[in-house]
Amino acid sequence: MKATNLSQPQRRKFMQHLVRAMGVTSATALVYGSNLNVAMAYQVRSDKLDGAGQLFDKPTMQTLKHIVDTILPRTDTPSGAELDCHGFVDHQLFRCHSENEQQICLQIISEIEKHAMANFKQSFSQLDDKQQLELLKSIEAMKGFTQSQRNQFKFLKSLIVFGYFTSEQGAREILRYDPVPGGFSVIPLEEGDKSWGSLAYY
Amino acid sequence: MDKDIYIKQQNKKFDVLVVGSGITGGWAAKEFCERGFNTLMIERGRVVEHRKDYITEGKPVWDYDNRSKVDNLLIEQQYKIQKDCYAFHDGTKQFFGNDRDLPYETTDGTDFRWIRANQLGGKSLLWHRQSYRMCEDDFLANKRDGVGNDWPIRYQDIADWYSYVETFAGISGSKENLPNLPDGEFLPPFAMTGPEKALKVAIEKAFPGRNLIMGRTAHLTEPSTLHISQGRVQCQSRNECQKGCSFGAYFSTQSSTLPAAAKTNNLSIAANSVVHSVIYDEKRNRAIGVRVIDNDDLSTREYFADVVFLCASTIGTTQIMLNSTSKKFPNGIANSSGVLGHYLMDHNYNARATGDIEGFEDEYYKGRRPSSCYMPNFQTRPELYRKGYLRGFAYGISTFRSDWRGKSQQDGIGSDFKQQLSSPGKWGVDFSAQGEMLPHFDNQMSLHPTKTDKWGIPLINFNVEYRENEKTMMDDAAEMGAEMLRAGGCTNVKSGTSYDLPHRAPGIAIHEVGTARMGQDPKTSVLNQYCQSHDIPNLFVTDGSGYCSSGVVNPSLTFMALTARAVDYCAKEIKAQRL
Numbered sequence: 001m002k003a004t005n006l007s008q009p010q011r012r013k014f015m016q017h018l019v020r021a022m023g024v025t026s027a028t029a030l031v032y033g034s035n036l037n038v039a040m041a042y043q044v045r046s047d048k049l050d051g052a053g054q055l056f057d058k059p060t061m062q063t064l065k066h067i068v069d070t071i072l073p074r075t076d077t078p079s080g081a082e083l084d085c086h087g088f089v090d091h092q093l094f095r096c097h098s099e100n101e102q103q104i105c106l107q108i109i110s111e112i113e114k115h116a117m118a119n120f121k122q123s124f125s126q127l128d129d130k131q132q133l134e135l136l137k138s139i140e141a142m143k144g145f146t147q148s149q150r151n152q153f154k155f156l157k158s159l160i161v162f163g164y165f166t167s168e169q170g171a172r173e174i175l176r177y178d179p180v181p182g183g184f185s186v187i188p189l190e191e192g193d194k195s196w197g198s199l200a201y202y
Numbered sequence: 203m204d205k206d207i208y209i210k211q212q213n214k215k216f217d218v219l220v221v222g223s224g225i226t227g228g229w230a231a232k233e234f235c236e237r238g239f240n241t242l243m244i245e246r247g248r249v250v251e252h253r254k255d256y257i258t259e260g261k262p263v264w265d266y267d268n269r270s271k272v273d274n275l276l277i278e279q280q281y282k283i284q285k286d287c288y289a290f291h292d293g294t295k296q297f298f299g300n301d302r303d304l305p306y307e308t309t310d311g312t313d314f315r316w317i318r319a320n321q322l323g324g325k326s327l328l329w330h331r332q333s334y335r336m337c338e339d340d341f342l343a344n345k346r347d348g349v350g351n352d353w354p355i356r357y358q359d360i361a362d363w364y365s366y367v368e369t370f371a372g373i374s375g376s377k378e379n380l381p382n383l384p385d386g387e388f389l390p391p392f393a394m395t396g397p398e399k400a401l402k403v404a405i406e407k408a409f410p411g412r413n414l415i416m417g418r419t420a421h422l423t424e425p426s427t428l429h430i431s432q433g434r435v436q437c438q439s440r441n442e443c444q445k446g447c448s449f450g451a452y453f454s455t456q457s458s459t460l461p462a463a464a465k466t467n468n469l470s471i472a473a474n475s476v477v478h479s480v481i482y483d484e485k486r487n488r489a490i491g492v493r494v495i496d497n498d499d500l501s502t503r504e505y506f507a508d509v510v511f512l513c514a515s516t517i518g519t520t521q522i523m524l525n526s527t528s529k530k531f532p533n534g535i536a537n538s539s540g541v542l543g544h545y546l547m548d549h550n551y552n553a554r555a556t557g558d559i560e561g562f563e564d565e566y567y568k569g570r571r572p573s574s575c576y577m578p579n580f581q582t583r584p585e586l587y588r589k590g591y592l593r594g595f596a597y598g599i600s601t602f603r604s605d606w607r608g609k610s611q612q613d614g615i616g617s618d619f620k621q622q623l624s625s626p627g628k629w630g631v632d633f634s635a636q637g638e639m640l641p642h643f644d645n646q647m648s649l650h651p652t653k654t655d656k657w658g659i660p661l662i663n664f665n666v667e668y669r670e671n672e673k674t675m676m677d678d679a680a681e682m683g684a685e686m687l688r689a690g691g692c693t694n695v696k697s698g699t700s701y702d703l704p705h706r707a708p709g710i711a712i713h714e715v716g717t718a719r720m721g722q723d724p725k726t727s728v729l730n731q732y733c734q735s736h737d738i739p740n741l742f743v744t745d746g747s748g749y750c751s752s753g754v755v756n757p758s759l760t761f762m763a764l765t766a767r768a769v770d771y772c773a774k775e776i777k778a779q780r781l
Contacts, residue, residue: 072620
C-alpha cells in the first residue's frame with residue numbers, strides 16, 4: 001500500500017491504521033515522506049512571473065521581481081524570483097494584510113523606481129546587478145532614504161523572505177525539513193549545516 | 203467512536219449531567235462512568251472525533267492558502283478576537299470560537315479577550331499543556347494577605363488527587379524538591395539545551411531561591427502501559443499540538459478521558475446542545491436537569507438527572523448560572539451569597555525580558571520541543587514579597603537559535619545575506635512573566651439586561667481590569683528578568699511591559715478563574731471545598747469558577763485534581779443517600 005496518492009481524509013485514516021499496526025516510526029516515515037496532495041493553496045506559478053498581480057500592476061510586479069532577485073539572488077540555490085516570491089508577496093498582501101501594509105509596499109517600490117530614474121535615468125529593472133544592489137543597500141544605510149522608508153523596505157523584505165522559506169523548495173530543500181522528528185534532542189552543529197525549515201509557528 | 207454514544211432527544215433520566223467536555227468535563231465524565239453512573243456529557247459545539255477530525259494535521263506550510271496565515275476578510279468577519287491568541291492560525295482556526303456568533307460586551311474603558319473553543323474536547327485540544335501543582339503557600343495567600351476569601355482547602359487536601367490525575371494524564375517533568383513547586387508523578391522530562399543548563403547554573407548561583415527547571419508538560423515522553431491502553435503513543439516533538447494529535451501524545455479529552463469514559467458503556471454525549479439554564483425544583487431544593495437550545499436549528503429540549511456538574515469553563519458556567527433564575531434565586535442559581543460573577547481573575551502575561559546568549563555555536567537541536575523551561579514563583583509568602591506589591595509570578599523561559607524569521611528583520615541584501623538566512627544564528631533567550639492577579643470584587647462578569655445571542659441567551663458584559671498591584675508586579679518582573687539575564691552573561695538585554703488594549707487585555711492568558719468562588723462561609727461564597735454549591739446539594743461546579751485566588755501556575759492540572767476529588771465526594775454522598 002502506498003500513501004502517495006491518498007486524499008487528506010484517506011491519509012489520516014491510513015495513518016491511524018498504520019499507527020495501530022506498526023507503531024509510530026515506520027508509519028510516519030511512510031506517510032510524511034510522500035508527496036501530499038494540494039488543493040487550494042497558493043501555488044508557485046511560472047506564468048505569474050511577468051504578469052500583473054492582484055494588488056500590483058504589471059510594471060510594479062516587474063520592479064518587485066528585480067527587488068526580490070537583488071535581495072535573494074541566484075547562488076547555489078534558486079533566486080527569490082525563481083520561487084515566485086514576488087507573486088507570493090502580491091498574493092499575501094492582498095489576502096492577509098491591511099490596506100496600510102499594502103500601501104507601505106506600494107510606496108517603497110515606487111520610491112525605489114523614483115531613485116532609479118533620478119540617479120540612473122533608467123527603471124530599476126534595467127539597472128545592472130551592481131547598481132540594483134547599491135540602490136537597495138542605500139535604503140538600509142539611509143543614504144538618500146529616510147528612516148520611515150527604511151522601515152517600509154524592511155517590511156517588504158521580511159515578506160519576501162517569508163515567501164522564500166515557506167515555499168516547498170525553500171522549506172524542504174534549501175533548509176532541513178523534518179515534519180516528525182520523533183523526539184527532542186541536542187545535536188552538534190557543523191560548518192555549513194542548515195537551519196530547520198520545519199517549524200511549529202511561521 | 204461508537205455512533206450510539208451520541209444522543210439528541212432523551213426522555214429517560216440520567217444519573218449525572220456533565221455540562222462541558224473540555225478538561226474538567228472530560229474528567230468528570232470519566233470518573234462518574236468508571237464508578238458505574240449513567241452519565242450524559244453535554245457539549246454546545248460540534249463533535250470532533252479523535253484523529254478523523256484533525257483536518258490540518260501534518261499539512262505542510264506551503265499547502266495552506268496563505269502559508270498558515272489567516273485571510274483578512276475571514277478574521278474581520280469571524281475571528282476578530284480569537285486572532286489575538288498565540289495559537290490561532292490557519293491550521294488551528296477550526297477549533298476556535300466564531301466571534302460573529304459569540305458576541306459579548308465590555309464596560310467602557312475596559313476590555314477583555316474571551317478565547318472560545320466550543321467543540322467536543324473544548325480547550326483541551328488547544329491548551330498549552332503546562333502542568334504544575336499549586337503549592338501550600340498558594341492556598342494560604344488570601345488568608346495571609348487579607349485579600350479575597352480563604353481557600354476552604356489546603357495543599358494536603360488535593361495532593362493525592364494531583365498524583366491520581368498526573369498518573370493517568372501523563373505529565374513529563376523533573377523532580378526538584380522545591381517547597382514553592384511540589385513534585386508530582388512524572389514521566390521523564392524533555393532535555394535542556396546547553397545554554398539553558400548554563401543559565402541555570404549562573405542564575406541559581408547569583409540568586410539563591412530562584413530555580414530554572416525544565417517545564418512540566420502533559421506530553422508522553424515515555425508512555426506507561428496505562429497510556430498505551432488509552433490508545434496513546436510517545437510524543438514526536440512536532441509541537442503542532444493545537445492542530446490535534448493522532449498520536450494522542452498530549453493529554454486532551456479526545457486522547458485520554460473520553461476513550462476511558464466510553465469504554466465503560468455508561469457514557470452518552472449530546473453535542474450541539476447549548477445549555478440555556480439549569481432546571482431547579484424549588485420544593486425539593488434540587489437541580490433536576492438543564493434546558494438546551496440546539497446549536498444548529500435553535501429548537502429546545504431538556505435533559506434530566508439526579509446530579510448536575512457544571513464544567514463549561516469559568517465564564518461559560520457562570521453565564522449559565524446567572525441565567526438560571528427562579529423565585530428563590532432571582533439573581534442566578536445557587537447565588538444566595540450574591541458573589542456569583544464577581545472576583546473574575548486571569549493571569550497577567552504582560553512582562554518580558556529577552557537577550558542574546560554568547561557561544562554554544564557548535565550546538566543545535568533536533569525536534570520542536572513542545573515545552574520550555576520554567577522558573578517557579580519565588581515570592582509565595584509575605585516575607586518573600588518584593589516591595590510595592592503583593593504576591594509574585596513565574597517565568598516561562600525559552601531559548602532558541604535565531605533563523606530566517608528573525609534574521610529577515612536585520613540589515614542585508616544579496617548573496618551573503620541569503621547565505622546567512624539559511625543557517626542557524628545566535629542563541630536567544632526569552633523570559634515571559636506569568637503573574638498572579640488579585641481577586642477583586644469589581645472585576646465582574648454580568649448578564650446584559652437586554653441584548654441576547656442567537657440562542658436567546660443574554661450576552662455577557664465584562665468589567666475587568668489589571669490594577670495597580672498587577673502593573674507594579676509586571677514592571678518588577680520585566681526588570682528582574684533583565685537582571686537575571688545579565689547575571690547569566692546575556693548581551694543585548696531588553697525588557698518591558700505591554701498593556702495595549704484590546705490585544706493584551708485580561709483574558710488573553712486564557713486562565714480565567716473565579717466568579718463562583720469556594721469558601722467556608724455560604725454567605726460569602728458559592729461553593730464548598732468539594733465544589734458543591736452551598737445552596738443546592740446536587741449542583742457542582744468543578745471548572746475554574748471555584749478559584750479563590752488565581753495563584754501563579756497554569757490552572758488545568760488543578761482543574762483535573764479538583765474535579766476528580768469532587769466526583770469521588772459526590773459518588774460517596776449519592777451512596778449515602780444524602781443527595
